[in-house]
Amino acid sequence: MTTRQAGPLGLVGVFFGGRPASALTRRLIREPVVLAVLLATTLLLGLSMVLWESIVPAIALVLPLLFGGLFVPPQALAWLVGTVAFCLIAGGIVIGGGRTFVAVTVVVGITAVVSLGLARSRARLGLQGTMGESMLVDLRDRLAAQGRMPQLPRGWKIDLKHHAAERSSFSGDFAVASRSTDGQFLELALVDVSGKGHNAGTRALLLSGAFGGLLGSLPPSQFLPAANAYLLRQRWPEGFATAVHLVVDLLTGEYWVRSAGHPPAIHFHAGSGRWVTLDTEGGLLGVYEQKHYEPVTGRMRPGDALMLYTDGLVEAPRRDLTDGIDKLQGEAERLVARGFDGGAEKLIDAVASSDADDRALLLLWRT
Numbered sequence: 001m002t003t004r005q006a007g008p009l010g011l012v013g014v015f016f017g018g019r020p021a022s023a024l025t026r027r028l029i030r031e032p033v034v035l036a037v038l039l040a041t042t043l044l045l046g047l048s049m050v051l052w053e054s055i056v057p058a059i060a061l062v063l064p065l066l067f068g069g070l071f072v073p074p075q076a077l078a079w080l081v082g083t084v085a086f087c088l089i090a091g092g093i094v095i096g097g098g099r100t101f102v103a104v105t106v107v108v109g110i111t112a113v114v115s116l117g118l119a120r121s122r123a124r125l126g127l128q129g130t131m132g133e134s135m136l137v138d139l140r141d142r143l144a145a146q147g148r149m150p151q152l153p154r155g156w157k158i159d160l161k162h163h164a165a166e167r168s169s170f171s172g173d174f175a176v177a178s179r180s181t182d183g184q185f186l187e188l189a190l191v192d193v194s195g196k197g198h199n200a201g202t203r204a205l206l207l208s209g210a211f212g213g214l215l216g217s218l219p220p221s222q223f224l225p226a227a228n229a230y231l232l233r234q235r236w237p238e239g240f241a242t243a244v245h246l247v248v249d250l251l252t253g254e255y256w257v258r259s260a261g262h263p264p265a266i267h268f269h270a271g272s273g274r275w276v277t278l279d280t281e282g283g284l285l286g287v288y289e290q291k292h293y294e295p296v297t298g299r300m301r302p303g304d305a306l307m308l309y310t311d312g313l314v315e316a317p318r319r320d321l322t323d324g325i326d327k328l329q330g331e332a333e334r335l336v337a338r339g340f341d342g343g344a345e346k347l348i349d350a351v352a353s354s355d356a357d358d359r360a361l362l363l364l365w366r367t
């Protein structure tokens with residue numbers, strides 16, 4: 001294996017988490033080297049500020065602070081903050097402390113506080129530069145990738161949409177799905193992790209990987225008990241979750257629905273034109289041991305649809321859960337004439353009372 005020599009682009013790529021560092025680049029961005037360069041730069045800026053006030057303004061001292069917050073540990077950053085403070089005090093004595101200089105001092109002080117907070121956050125993660133943010137983006141993309149639905153045979157369609165609470169990038173709602181090796185069975189689970197947004201997003205990522213490994217690897221009747229046992233072993237303070245588990249025979253249309261404290265699935269019967277709630281019973285995941293979850297069975301015929309959703313879609317502070325489900329069924333009636341394509345997004349927009357909670361909806365229909 002060969003390594004390229006570090007150049008300006010290589011350093012920039014490392015600073016912003018875009019590419020791995022070469023050996024020379026790693027030597028150049030070691031903390032003692034960075035600290036020495038920043039201290040020298042700060043002193044040079046302070047001297048220039050005194051000698052050439054009109055060319056080098058005092059506000060330029062925020063630059064080493066910002067870089068220090070990205071690449072220097074908190075203990076070492078304190079030396080840099082002290083050096084900046086010394087330059088400001090010396091500059092104020094030599095060139096005078098007018099209103100403008102006082103305002104600049106306040107801005108530099110705020111920058112120092114922000115840089116110290118950023119350095120402490122990096123120290124917790126053990127990362128340099130903006131790689132922490134890059135990692136979060138990667139985790140978000142992995143969570144979205146694990147929720148992709150498998151390709152279905154002709155005559156079947158599926159639509160899944162997630163909306164995170166308060167327009168966050170992370171959601172506590174996720175779905176995992178798989179098809180059997182012979183392609184006959186579709187198995188999927190829609191899960192709602194306790195909490196919302198960023199607080200639930202990390203647990204959702206962990207559970208999506210674990211549940212995705214269980215799905216299709218165990219008999220369908222054992223999926224929810226195994227998921228429940230996994231959550232119990234985590235012993236999280238807020239470690240419970242709800243889930244609805246669906247298995248569909250893509251040849252016959254027969255299905256099995258199991259629920260773990262989740263809002264009931266809804267079946268649209270094309271023959272009667274009615275939406276029917278599938279009431280299933282089962283305890284929350286991660287609260288107490290449960291060896292068996294009783295399924296509700298049925299058959300999807302051409303024109304039929306199944307709807308799975310999370311409680312953030314139908315719950316509201318001053319609205320009963322059944323009222324929210326009734327509203328969801330009423331809005332779903334309008335989809336029948338227009339078709340179910342794009343229906344998940346339309347239903348979320350029409351039914352959700354606010355964006356205070358994560359919302360997810362899955363539609364599976366037979367053409």
